[in-house]
Amino acid sequence: MVIDPISLIFLTAAVTTLAILLFFLTRAYTHSVQQLHQTEKINTQLQNQLSEKPIKLLEHAHEQMQEIIDQANRKAAEILASSKTYEDNSSKVLKDKLDELEKQQAMVFAKASDDMKIAYQNLMTQIQEQDINTLKNMTKDIETDVVADFREFRDALEKETINSEKVVKEKIDEEYLALEKDLNEYKQKKYQKIDDDIYKILYRVSEMVLNEGISYDKQKALVLDALETAKKEQVFQ
Amino acid sequence: MQDSAFFDNIIAKLRTTEECTQVIACLVECSVPTFFSLTNAQKELIFRKLPIQTIPFFIETFGKTSFTAEEQIVIKRQINVLLDKFRTCKSIKLILAFRPNEETISFFSDWIKKNVKADLLIDLQFDKSIVGGAQLIANGMYKDYSVKKKLADRFQIQREEIMALLN
Numbered sequence: 391m392v393i394d395p396i397s398l399i400f401l402t403a404a405v406t407t408l409a410i411l412l413f414f415l416t417r418a419y420t421h422s423v424q425q426l427h428q429t430e431k432i433n434t435q436l437q438n439q440l441s442e443k444p445i446k447l448l449e450h451a452h453e454q455m456q457e458i459i460d461q462a463n464r465k466a467a468e469i470l471a472s473s474k475t476y477e478d479n480s481s482k483v484l485k486d487k488l489d490e491l492e493k494q495q496a497m498v499f500a501k502a503s504d505d506m507k508i509a510y511q512n513l514m515t516q517i518q519e520q521d522i523n524t525l526k527n528m529t530k531d532i533e534t535d536v537v538a539d540f541r542e543f544r545d546a547l548e549k550e551t552i553n554s555e556k557v558v559k560e561k562i563d564e565e566y567l568a569l570e571k572d573l574n575e576y577k578q579k580k581y582q583k584i585d586d587d588i589y590k591i592l593y594r595v596s597e598m599v600l601n602e603g604i605s606y607d608k609q610k611a612l613v614l615d616a617l618e619t620a621k622k623e624q625v626f627q
Numbered sequence: 628m629q630d631s632a633f634f635d636n637i638i639a640k641l642r643t644t645e646e647c648t649q650v651i652a653c654l655v656e657c658s659v660p661t662f663f664s665l666t667n668a669q670k671e672l673i674f675r676k677l678p679i680q681t682i683p684f685f686i687e688t689f690g691k692t693s694f695t696a697e698e699q700i701v702i703k704r705q706i707n708v709l710l711d712k713f714r715t716c717k718s719i720k721l722i723l724a725f726r727p728n729e730e731t732i733s734f735f736s737d738w739i740k741k742n743v744k745a746d747l748l749i750d751l752q753f754d755k756s757i758v759g760g761a762q763l764i765a766n767g768m769y770k771d772y773s774v775k776k777k778l779a780d781r782f783q784i785q786r787e788e789i790m791a792l793l794n
Contacts, residue, residue, distance in 0.1 A: 606725065609724060612760040612774065613727075613760065614735075614738065615772070617739070626743040
């Protein structure tokens with residue numbers, strides 16, 4: 391078999407490249423394994439350090455705490471001692487101050503009371519004067535109003551009186567007319583009654599007179615006249 | 628007995644409806660079978676109820692003492708005919724203010740029979756309130772010829788004048 395030289399060169403170059411690449415990769419791997427190993431080592435050391443340090447810290451903190459408590463107790467005892475002295479002093483001072491304050495207040499109150507009394511008296515006098523003035527004004531106003539009202543009332547009364555007179559006059563006139571009408575009607579009725587009565591009376595009187603006055607022969611003649619008239623009027627036909 | 632002649636004789640003598648009623652009543656009594664067996668005295672008692680001017684005609688006709696059976700039948704039939712005629716007689720109602728005597732009734736009846744109709748009767752009635760004259764009803768017609776009506780008319784006319792005088 392014949393191998394092409396170009397292909398051979400190319401193949402050689404490729405193998406060489408791969409070999410170089412493999413070399414570098416191997417070296418990089420070795421380096422990484424070394425770094426990992428070192429890191430694990432450091433990690434182990436750190437873990438050991440961490441497991442020892444809290445115990446020391448706790449111990450140190452306990453010591454400091456004990457010291458601080460002792461100091462605080464001492465301070466508290468000092469403060470309590472000093473505060474009792476201060477309490478006694480301050481109570482006395484406070485009492486004095488209160489007494490003094492009470493006296494001052496009493497004086498202030500007395501003065502204020504006097505002032506208020508005077509002010510009240512002044513105010514009362516002023517109000518009294520104002521009231522008197524107001525009353526005077528009110529009296530005047532009332533007087534003015536009453537006079538005005540009275541005038542108004544008098545005018546209204548005069549007006550009403552005049553109107554009433556008119557109304558009364560009209561009413562009287564109406565009543566008079568109605569009365570006159572009634573009277574006329576009454577008169578007419580009476581006249582009518584008189585008319586009827588007179589008519590009846592006269593008629594009755596005439597009947598009575600004629601009944602008594604008509605003789606038998608006259609009666610006979612009247613009947614005969616009636617018969618003759620009936621004959622003429624052809625009543626018998 | 629001729630019934631028409633009897634009727635004419637009687638009606639000529641009758642003046643009023645009252646008399647006619649008496650004649651009718653008498654005829655009714657004559658038509659009863661027992662009438663023919665009555666005595667003259669008994670018949671006279673019946674005839675006395677008649678208007679006086681008609682009695683002779685009744686005595687003449689019904690006064691016989693004896694009637695045969697045939698005569699009785701004939702008379703009865705004639706009486707029935709007469710009754711019909713008398714019951715249908717026409718009359719004039721005459722209302723007067725006075726009570727006329729027999730003479731006056733005859734006078735009025737004669738006047739009516741002469742001037743109106745021979746067989747017409749008068750139905751006389753009395754009413755004093757009409758004062759005088761007469762009110763009559765003939766052939767269903769009413770006429771007032773009374774003094775009362777004349778007075779009323781007169782008063783109606785002069786009423787206003789009387790009132791004027793009184794006022």
